[in-house]
Amino acid sequence: MINYNELDAHKKAFIFELDDVLIPEKDYDLQVYYLFANFVEYLETFPPAQDMVDFAKKRYEIHGKDGMFKAIQETFGIALKYEENLNLLFTNARLPLKLLLYKEALELLQEIVVNRKELYILTSGNPVTQLNKITQTEWNGLEKYLKVYFVDEFEIKPSSASLHFLLEENKLAKTDVIYFGKNALDQQFASHAGVAYQALVP
Structure with a gap:
């Protein structure tokens, strides 16, 4: 630096x-995936939010956020309609933690x-x-x-x-x-x- x-x-x-x-861009992105996972679990009861969060973290380290929704959808079988919810979260999420x-x-x-x-x-x-x-x-x-x-x-x-x-x-x-x-x-x-x-x- x-x-x-x-x-x-x-x-x-x-x-x-x-x-x-x-x-760090990932500090924002990973909090968005955390919120999204909890949103899906709340509505569908499956998959467990922590499983989706763990998956997103591991995949993000290798591929970043490109293609993340498709990967989550294929892995956990969630409905395509939730892609819009994820996109909305990226623009207006209220984060659990401040970005540093x-x-x-x-x-x-x-x-x-x-x-x-x-x-x-x-x-x-x-x-x-x-x-x-x-x-x-x-x-x-x-x-x-x-x-x-x-x-x-x-x-x-x-x-x-x-x-x-x-x-x-x-x-x-x-x-x-x-x-x-x-x-x-x-x-x-x-x-x-x-x-x-x-x-x-x-």
């Missing part, structure tokens, strides 16, 4: 992706604020889902310094339309900012906008 002192002191603003940069920032990410954000720099989240994915994650994250008082934008309200990555909009709206030059991401797509996203990129590895 990068230390604040390693960053260019002349930068005015720092822009972050959310998933697997500030918070990576420790190193929290420390970096705190340093940015202490040094009176601007702080932005520019995150891709379903904007409703991403906002739900943000509102259920423990920001430790940092939330009042955050300004949030959603990539998919403009064009999906690697199009940099959202990043250009953020810069223009906040009167920032390309040379004023660093974009923090996690993968080659994020790097391409920043490159298309002509801004500095920094991988943030928890």
Whole structure:
């Protein structure tokens, strides 16, 4: 994880992706599967929620969430109609536990604020889902310094339309900012906008 002192002191603003940069995406996803399993057990009495949760956890570690409902359906024989319930949970779930920032990410954000720099989240994915994650994250008082934008309200990555909009709206030059991401797509996203990129590895 990068230390604040390693960053260019002349930068005015720092822009972050959310998933697997500030918070572990799986912490949200696995709580959604927990809620879904309990929902199905409540309505159908089978399968036991814990069995579905254990299955989802193991499969998630290997395959992520792609194809998860189909795998659950084939394994436990639940009705296809429940796919809609799972999709709805991903957008509006009330989580049992708050999402926590990576420790190193929290420390970096705190340093940015202490040094009176601007702080932005520019995150891709379903904007409703991403906002739900943000509102259920423990920001430790940092939330009042955050300004949030959603990539998919403009064009999906690697199009940099959202990043250009953020810069223009906040009167920032390309040379004023660093974009923090996690993968080659994020790097391409920043490159298309002509801004500095920094991988943030928890």
